[in-house]
Amino acid sequence: MAKKSAIENNKRKARLVKKFSGRRERLLAIANDESLSMEERFEARLKLAELPRNSAKVRLRNRCEVTGRPRAFTRKMKMSRIALRELGSKGLVPGLVKSSW
Numbered sequence: 226m227a228k229k230s231a232i233e234n235n236k237r238k239a240r241l242v243k244k245f246s247g248r249r250e251r252l253l254a255i256a257n258d259e260s261l262s263m264e265e266r267f268e269a270r271l272k273l274a275e276l277p278r279n280s281a282k283v284r285l286r287n288r289c290e291v292t293g294r295p296r297a298f299t300r301k302m303k304m305s306r307i308a309l310r311e312l313g314s315k316g317l318v319p320g321l322v323k324s325s326w
Contacts, residue, residue: 227293235286238279245280249273 255261255269278284287298289305297306302318313321 227288227295231295232288232293235288238284241277241280242282242285245276246282249276249280252276 252269252273256266256273258266286295287300288295289298289308290303291308291312292305294305294307298304299306299309302309304312309318309321310323312318314323
């Protein structure tokens with residue numbers, strides 16, 4: 226199990242990303258639009274820099290939904306390899322069969 230504080234920090238970042246995603250998208254579109262003047266683009270970059278750093282999508286960490294583990298994350302299942310194996314062995318993941326030979 227991961228530290229509770231790390232899991233909560235990641236949840237807080239996810240809320241910030243969701244809150245500021247529209248504003249961040251609009252400002253990035255303005256900043257990268259080369260048909261606009263340099264002043265307008267620079268102004269958009271300054272406003273973008275004023276947004277909270279944790280509202281950037283890059284700062285989110287993929288974590289297991291079950292345990293909060295940050296490594297060995299499976300995107301399709303949204304869980305770590307360890308949790309996936311445990312739940313698969315119990316028969317709780319549809320379509321997953323533990324291999325044996």
